[in-house]
Structures are given as structure tokens and as C-alpha cells.
Amino acid sequence: xxxxxxxxxxxxxxxxxxxxxxxxxxxxxxxxxxxxxxxxxxxxxxxxxxxxxxxxxxxxxxxxxxxxxxxxxxxxxxxxxxxxxxxxxxxxxxxxxxxxxxxxxxxxxxxxxxxxxxxxxxxxxxxxxxxxxxxxxxxxxxxxxxxxxxxxxxxxxxxxxxxxxxxxxxxxxxxxxxxxxxxxxxxxxxxxxxxxxxxxxxxxxxxxxxxxxxxxxxxxxxxxxxxxxxx
Amino acid sequence: xxxxxxxxxxxxxxxxxxxxxxxxxxxxxxxxxxxxxxxxxxxxxxxxxxxxxxxxxxxxxxxxxxxxxxxxxxxxxxxxxxxxxxxxxxxxxxxxxxxxxxxxxxxxxxxxxxxxxxxxxxxxxxxxxxxxxxxxxxxxxxxxxxxxxxxxxxxxxxxxxxxxxxxxxxxxxxxxxxxxxxxxxxxxxxxxxxxxxxxxxxxxxxxxxxxxxxxxxxxxxxxxxxxxxxxxxxxxxxxxxxxxxxxxxx
Ligand SMILES: Nc1ncnc2c1ncn2[C@@H]1O[C@H](COP(=O)(O)OP(=O)(O)O)[C@@H](O)[C@H]1O
Ligand SMILES: [Mg+2]
Numbered sequence: 001x002x003x004x005x006x007x008x009x010x011x012x013x014x015x016x017x018x019x020x021x022x023x024x025x026x027x028x029x030x031x032x033x034x035x036x037x038x039x040x041x042x043x044x045x046x047x048x049x050x051x052x053x054x055x056x057x058x059x060x061x062x063x064x065x066x067x068x069x070x071x072x073x074x075x076x077x078x079x080x081x082x083x084x085x086x087x088x089x090x091x092x093x094x095x096x097x098x099x100x101x102x103x104x105x106x107x108x109x110x111x112x113x114x115x116x117x118x119x120x121x122x123x124x125x126x127x128x129x130x131x132x133x134x135x136x137x138x139x140x141x142x143x144x145x146x147x148x149x150x151x152x153x154x155x156x157x158x159x160x161x162x163x164x165x166x167x168x169x170x171x172x173x174x175x176x177x178x179x180x181x182x183x184x185x186x187x188x189x190x191x192x193x194x195x196x197x198x199x200x201x202x203x204x205x206x207x208x209x210x211x212x213x214x215x216x217x218x219x220x221x222x223x224x225x226x227x228x229x230x231x
Numbered sequence: 232x233x234x235x236x237x238x239x240x241x242x243x244x245x246x247x248x249x250x251x252x253x254x255x256x257x258x259x260x261x262x263x264x265x266x267x268x269x270x271x272x273x274x275x276x277x278x279x280x281x282x283x284x285x286x287x288x289x290x291x292x293x294x295x296x297x298x299x300x301x302x303x304x305x306x307x308x309x310x311x312x313x314x315x316x317x318x319x320x321x322x323x324x325x326x327x328x329x330x331x332x333x334x335x336x337x338x339x340x341x342x343x344x345x346x347x348x349x350x351x352x353x354x355x356x357x358x359x360x361x362x363x364x365x366x367x368x369x370x371x372x373x374x375x376x377x378x379x380x381x382x383x384x385x386x387x388x389x390x391x392x393x394x395x396x397x398x399x400x401x402x403x404x405x406x407x408x409x410x411x412x413x414x415x416x417x418x419x420x421x422x423x424x425x426x427x428x429x430x431x432x433x434x435x436x437x438x439x440x441x442x443x444x445x446x447x448x449x450x451x452x453x454x455x456x457x458x459x460x461x462x463x464x465x466x467x468x469x470x471x472x473x474x475x476x477x478x479x480x481x
Contacts, residue, residue: 124326126322126324126326127326127328127329129289129320129322129326130320130322130326130327130328130385131328132287132288132289132315133287133289133315133318133319133320133389134315134319134339134340134344134388134389134392135312135315135316135340135344135392136339136340136343136344140343140344144328144339144343145328148330149329149330152330226329226330226331226332226372226373226374227329227372227374228372228374228375229374229375
């Protein structure tokens with residue numbers, strides 16, 4: 001096989017014009033998904049069955065089905081319903097961009113809430129007891145003891161989830177969005193050169209992954225500074 | 232004899248505690264007078280921790296009554312809060328908040344529970360850190376301290392809430408031998424200042440010199456309770472004698 005370097009040189013800048021859309025999908029979904037995750041988490045640990053139960057079902061559904069199916073249901077399925085087309089959400093759900101953000105946020109919210117719950121379960125019981133013995137209320141213990149420690153414990157898994165989310169943004173190209181993957185597919189359709197284009201694209205995604213991992217690694221070290229033996 | 236002087240500050244009456252079907256405490260009766268020092272010993276699993284954890288409601292007793300400084304422990308949040316404000320606790324594993332500097336560990340509860348303003352809370356914290364002889368470590372994180380230092384910080388943290396009563400659950404069991412005395416010294420100071428203390432420990436030297444009475448527990452029961460001299464010189468029950476022979480030969 002002859003590798004067409006000029007094609008690679010041509011196509012990389014073109015694909016990079018989709019970088020901003022890829023990053024938008026990533027950041028907006030990560031932000032909304034994390035807020036959703038916190039709400040789901042609070043429902044799960046509320047101790048009230050009527051809050052716990054819907055959160056458990058929600059998490060099961062969104063972790064138990066492929067994200068591509070979720071995207072298709074939202075993009076192709078929801079407009080079938082009259083009440084969706086007449087609702088105030090229609091301007092968002094009519095656009096593939098809105099549908100992609102919605103699907104990615106709903107999906108990542110389910111995963112992240114489980115990650116955060118893992119962090120909370122990892123906080124040693126003795127610290128809760130020390131807080132109780134000092135007279136701190138449940139809420140005070142949650143805010144001042146559980147949360148800062150749980151966040152640190154959750155960072156590695158959260159970092160992995162953000163990498164997964166970043167890769168999942170490529171699925172937005174299946175509903176006509178021109179993110180990096182969408183642009184790559186149009187280039188391939190024009191040039192019939194899948195190897196050059198997709199391998200270049202893979203390298204770009206790998207660089208993004210590296211940046212995400214390094215950033216979270218730095219954040220984790222910052223959050224763990226108090227565990228170091230020396231000052 | 233000073234044992235029955237002063238009004239009772241802790242009363243346990245026929246207290247029983249179950250974990251599922253397992254009965255961890257059976258018919259516990261214990262009265263502690265204000266300023267009294269009680270040492271609790273007994274084999275592992277005999278219910279020592281469970282008993283003192285019932286006193287600040289880290290465990291809920293199933294029957295009987297527990298009255299601390301006039302507040303009976305019931306379901307009521309208000310009574311539990313009232314009791315916890317009077318009772319400080321020190322744990323075997325220190326349980327310092329790892330993400331907070333030493334001084335912030337001490338300031339947290341006064342600020343949140345008593346709404347003490349920050350400068351005042353810091354002043355209180357530094358006062359107690361000085362008393363446990365560790366003021367120079369105020370700006371370190373717990374992980375940067377030795378075990379003995381961490382336990383002294385934990386004692387200071389409890390004292391910042393001005394408790395009437397201090398509970399200690401094997402405070403030196405997790406320490407390297409060379410650090411035990413620095414913690415016991417701080418506890419002895421506290422005893423001399425008149426603090427009411429219940430101390431679960433196997434440090435029999437501490438029991439002899441500090442305790443007003445020694446309680447021996449076995450299988451969820453109080454088997455024997457006597458002033459230290461009687462307790463060590465003429466233990467009444469066979470189980471106590473056996474236990475003493477085991478720990479004193481160690
Ligand atoms: N949370 C718990 N759940 C079930 N059993 C427990 C629990 N805590 C203590 N126990 C049991 O109760 C008994 C007394 O425990 P504990 O009070 O910790 O003993 P000690 O402090 O004297 O070693 C032990 O048999 C222990 O296994
Ligand atoms: Mg114990």
C-alpha cells in the first residue's frame with residue numbers, strides 16, 4: 001500500500017476545523033452530565049425510596065444500553081411525538097446538536113453518578129464517626145468531610161469517563177454533525193482514502209486523550225497533596 | 232474513697248445492645264460521677280467499644296436507659312446533639328480529617344457546631360495544641376505527623392468542644408511502643424484537671440495511677456468493677472484473674 005502523505009497533510013487541517021465542535025460536545029456534555037450525576041447521586045443516597053428507586057432505574061437504563069441507540073432514540077424517535085414537537089424543548093430537540101448534547105449528557109450522568117458514589121463509599125467510616133462524635137450534622141459531614149475526600153477518590157475513574165465521553169462525541173457524526181469524525185467521513189467519501197484519513201484522525205483523538213489524562217493526573221496530585229509525608 | 236462522691240454524670244441502666252441476633256451488651260449497669268475516671272478492660276470482642284460508643288450514640292442501644300449529664304439518649308435528635316456536645320471521643324485509629332491541616336481539624340467543629348468566629352476558633356485550637364505540646368505542627372497535614380502526634384491532635388480536637396466527658400477507645404493500641412507514653416501523659420494531665428473520663432485500655436500502669444475504678448468486661452457483661460488496688464490485688468472472679476494473668480505477663 002502506498003501512503004498518500006499529501007492527503008494526510010491536506011486532511012488534518014480540515015479535520016481540525018471540527019475540533020471546536022468536538023470540544024464543545026465534550027465540555028458541554030461533561031458539565032451537564034456531571035450536574036445530572038450529582039442530582040442522581042443525592043437521590044440515591046437520600047435514604048428515601050421514592051427518590052432512590054427512580055435514580056437506580058435511570059442509571060440501569062442508561063448504562064445498560066448502547067449510547068448509539070440512545071442517540072438514535074433521541075434524534076429519530078422523539079420527534080415522532082406530537083407533544084415533543086409542541087414543547088418548549090423542541091428548538092433544542094429539532095437540532096442534531098441539541099440531540100447529541102442531550103444524549104451524551106444523559107449517558108455520562110448515569111456513569112458519573114456511580115463513580116461519585118464509589119468515591120463516597122470509599123470514605124473511611126471512622127471519619128464519619130469522628131464527625132458525629134464532634135456534633136456535626138449529617139449535612140455538615142457530607143459537605144466538609146465526605147465530599148472533599150470522595151472527590152479525590154473519584155478522580156481516576158472520572159478521568160476515564162471523560163476520555164470515554166470524548167471518544168463518544170464521534171458518534172454525533174451519525175446524526176449529521178460535522179465534528180472531527182463527521183468531517184473525516186466526508187473527506188473519505190470524496191477521496192476514497194480511508195486509511196490515511198482515519199489513522200490521522202485516530203492520532204488526533206489520542207493526543208486529546210493524553211491531554212485529558214495529564215490534566216486529571218495533575219488535578220489528582222493537587223487534591224492528594226495532603227497525603228504526602230513531607231510538608 | 233472518692234468513688235461515690237459527686238453527682239452522677241453518666242448513668243447506664245440495664246443497657247442491652249444487639250447486632251442482629253448477636254447480643255453485644257447484656258444488662259450493663261454503670262454510674263460515673265462527675266470528675267471520675269473509669270478504665271474499662273476485657274478481652275477483644277467483649278463489648279468495650281460498643282458500650283462507650285452507646286454513650287455518644289455512635290451505636291444505638293436496644294433496651295435500658297442511658298442518661299448523660301441529665302439528657303436521656305432516645306431517638307430525639309435534639310437529645311443526641313445535646314449529649315454529643317458534652318462528650319468528646321478519641322478513637323484507636325485517630326480519625327483525623329486527612330484533607331484538613333491540624334489547626335483546621337481542631338477549628339472545624341467549633342465553627343460549624345458552635346458558630347465560633349474564625350479568629351476565636353483558631354485561638355482555642357492553638358490553646359489546646361499547646362496543651363498537648365504540639366502547637367508547632369499546627370500547619371501540617373495529619374499524614375505528616377507520627378502516630379503519637381496524631382493521637383494528641385485528636386485529643387486536642389475533642390477538647391476544643393469543651394466537653395464535660397471524654398471517652399477513649401484504646402487510644403494507644405495503634406501506636407508504636409515508644410509513642411504510647413506521650414499520649415498517656417496528655418491523658419494523665421487531663422485526668423488531673425478533673426475531666427470525667429472513660430478509658431478503654433490495656434495499659435494497666437495507667438489504670439493503677441489514674442483510675443478511680445476499673446471495669447472488667449467479658450462476653451458483653453460487666454464482670455467486675457472495683458477501685459484499682461482491689462481490682463489488681465484481689466480480683467473476685469475467675470475470669471478477671473485469668474485475664475489479668477494474660478495481659479500482665481505480656
Ligand atoms: N457493627 C457491628 N456489627 C455486628 N457485630 C458487631 C458490630 N460491632 C461490634 N460487633 C460485635 O460485637 C462484639 C463486641 O464488639 P466490640 O464492642 O467492638 O468489642 P471490644 O471493643 O471489646 O473488642 C464483637 O463480637 C463484635 O464482633
Ligand atoms: Mg474495641
